[in-house]
Amino acid sequence: MTFDTAQFGAMQLLAMFIKDRKIQNQSEHTLDAYFRDISNFIDFCYAKKLELKQVETSDLREYVAFRVEKDQLSSTSLQRHLTSIRQFMKWAEQGNYLAINAADDFQLKRQSRPLPGLIDIETINQIIDQAAPEKPKDKQLWLRDKAIIELLYSSGLRLAEIQGLTIRDIDFTRLLLRITGKGNKTRIVPFGSKAKDSLVEWLKINRIWNGEFRPESHVFITQQGNVITPRQIENRVKFQALRAGVNVDLHPHLLRHCFASHMLSNSRDLRAVQEMLGHSNLTTTQIYTHVDFDHLAQVYDQAHPRASSSKIKKSF
Structure with missing residues (x-):
């Protein structure tokens, strides 16, 4: 009824x-x-x-x-x-209060996800390779900020992941990081030799600020020896972009976007990039496939029998 x-x-x-x-x-x-x-x-x-x-x-x-x-x-x-x-x-x-549910099959057309903004590698290099400040305290802060920026771009870490990074998570021999991501899922990601150099220089300062290293000690701390907050990381990343004279709203997630896009552009390996980013769904990683239309056109020209303009010209 x-x-x-x-x-x-x-x-x-x-x-x-x-x-x-x-x-x-x-x-x-x-x-x-x-x-x-x-x-x-x-x-x-x-x-x-x-x-x-x-x-x-x-x-x-x-x-x-x-x-x-x-x-x-x-x-x-x-x-x-x-x-x-x-x-x-x-x-x-x-509950039999309605005979027909018109909302059951009604769906909004899914909007395409906005593509992440990007900055080129030259701009990132300009920020990372800028000269250190002359004042000792400012230089110490720069060494910390540089290591943060290097890791964000080198390994595509999320803001919370770099904030939570501990000494035990770093394998300097194999250049690997153990990252605890969303849902407490652990993944292993590589980091580059330049990021290693920046980390080594920063950890010398870390020891001055924090005293003796312990495995559970956080990598990135304040001058008072406290764990750096997410907001502090965001502010320092923006500050270093401004100090380098870069007119871009730089933030940690943008560096993660750049890592993904540049890696995908050079490797063509969507699965590997998915693994490094810690995406559970490949669809999430596919938003970065927009970056390489030139490569797509090149593959098309090489693979499709009627694609090459040079072949067409020869037939006339």
Whole structure:
């Protein structure tokens, strides 16, 4: 038997839905988002004198257009709104409060992920190879910042990964780092000889600031011997770009993007880059494949029997 939603009222159904989700131990944040998103949709339906059982796909499209025009919602926010509505209406359908769930198959067209911004290797070299400051304290800070920038670019580390790096994580003999990434997943990544040189110089200062090395000691610290914070890393990376006269908003994640793009451009090995970045899904790594259209054209010219312009010219 299917109940008439008018008998309960849409808001009563929403209250029942939230109560059911609360029993399932969903977080208060999630419950608040459900209530806010679904209430907005119910208000829209009420303004149209539309009951939930009457909602069709065209109404959902109209609702999306309404939210974009009214609140300038991004694609991500719209997806979240629709997920809330979809969960609610699916619950109502399973409880026999709705006969037809128009939201079940309704999907927004997925927006393509924005390509990460890039800076070229010459600009990165300009930042890393700039002269050290003359004042001793400033020079010590520079040696630390240089080692951070070298590792971010050399190994494509995330901000949290470089902040959490400890002495025991570095294998200077084989030039390898043991990185603990998202979800406490561990991976091994290489680092370059120039990054090694920068690390060695910095660790001399680290020992002055922090005293005796211990395996669990953090690699990057402040002058007071405390673990450097993510915000401090971000600020120092930006500062060193400005000091080098580079007009770019440099941040740790941009250096990770550059690492991925430059590695992929030179190696053509998507799987290897995926492994070094710590991506669980190859699709995530594929956003970097945009960087090498020249190579793509070269492969096409070499491989396709009707691609080469020189071959075409010879036939005339």
